[in-house]
Amino acid sequence: MAHMRTVVIIQARFGSTRLPGKTLEKIGPISALHHAIARCQRIKGIDDVCCAIPDLAQDDAIAREAEKCGTTVVRGPQDDVLKRYRMAADATQAKTIIRITSDCPLVDPDISSQTLKLFEQSGADFACNNAPPSWPHGFDTEVTSYEWLRRADDEATEPFHREHVMPFIRTHSDIKLVNLPSPTDLRQHRWTLDYPEDLEFFRALAQKLPDLVNATTDDILKLLEKQPEISEINHHLHDKSR
Structure with missing residues (x-):
């Protein structure tokens, strides 16, 4: 029987209204994208990490950085991220x-x-850790089958569903969804890169934790407990989307 391949697909693009080129910004010695990729490469039970990147010239630098970090790169439409995911899954x-x-x-x-x-053991169609949110903002992980991704790509027509990839699946009446909650409520932590203050927050962390790429959540939480002023840098942005 053929091995069932499990692939992390990371969406990345240069265009961002609030902070263009944000994933190429340095946090310590390496880019934000490199941090994300290096951490995804340590997920247990995966076969590949793939970056799904728009096929525009402005995204060429993102594609080069992703390749340099050892990922497969698949290029597709900028605004139809669902299609990009399908292309990456096929590739x-x-x-x-x-x-x-x-x-x-x-x-x-x-x-x-x-x-x-949890996805593998539950027999669910969809597993995530943000329904409802309880981990830091920036830990969102969503897992589904190729069958459901293909169905979403074939059937989803609303722009919101095309842009955000998973809502068509998450909210489908046929879906069995399971969630991994945090033992303690950590959702007040904002560890996502969207605004200049977020970048400032990550850089402040990297100064205190030089090996940030390998730092555990526990390491980071302990530091922030001792130095709450670091969390204050971007806390006022928490949170427009949760």
Whole structure:
């Protein structure tokens, strides 16, 4: 029997209204994108990490950085991110897809691994760790099957569903969804890269934790407990989307 391939697909693009080129910005010695990729590469039980990047010239630098970090790169339409995911899943022969976004440089490989395990053991169609949110903003992990991704791509017509990839599946009446909650409520933490203040927050962290790419969530939480002023840098942005 052929091995069922599990692939992390990271969406990344240069265009961002609030902070263009944000994923190429340096956090310590490496880019925000490199942080996200390196952490995704440590998720247990995966076969590949793929970056799904728009096929525009302005995104060529993102594609080069993703290749340099050792990922497969698939290019597709800028605004139809769902189509881009389908293309990436086809190119990597993925049977299970883990969706992570490139603006999550502190995504926790252990929590993403647990979310994948929950998907596999529960027999659900969809597993995530944000329904409802309880982890830091920036840990979002969504897992589904190729069958459901293909169905979404074939059937979803609303622009919102095309742009945000998973809502068509998450809200479908046929879906069995499981969620991985945090043992303690951590959703007050904003660890996502969307605004200049977020970048400032990550850079302040990197100064205190030079090996930030390998820092655990526990390491980061302990530091922030001792130095709450770091969290204050971007706390006022919390949170427009949750």
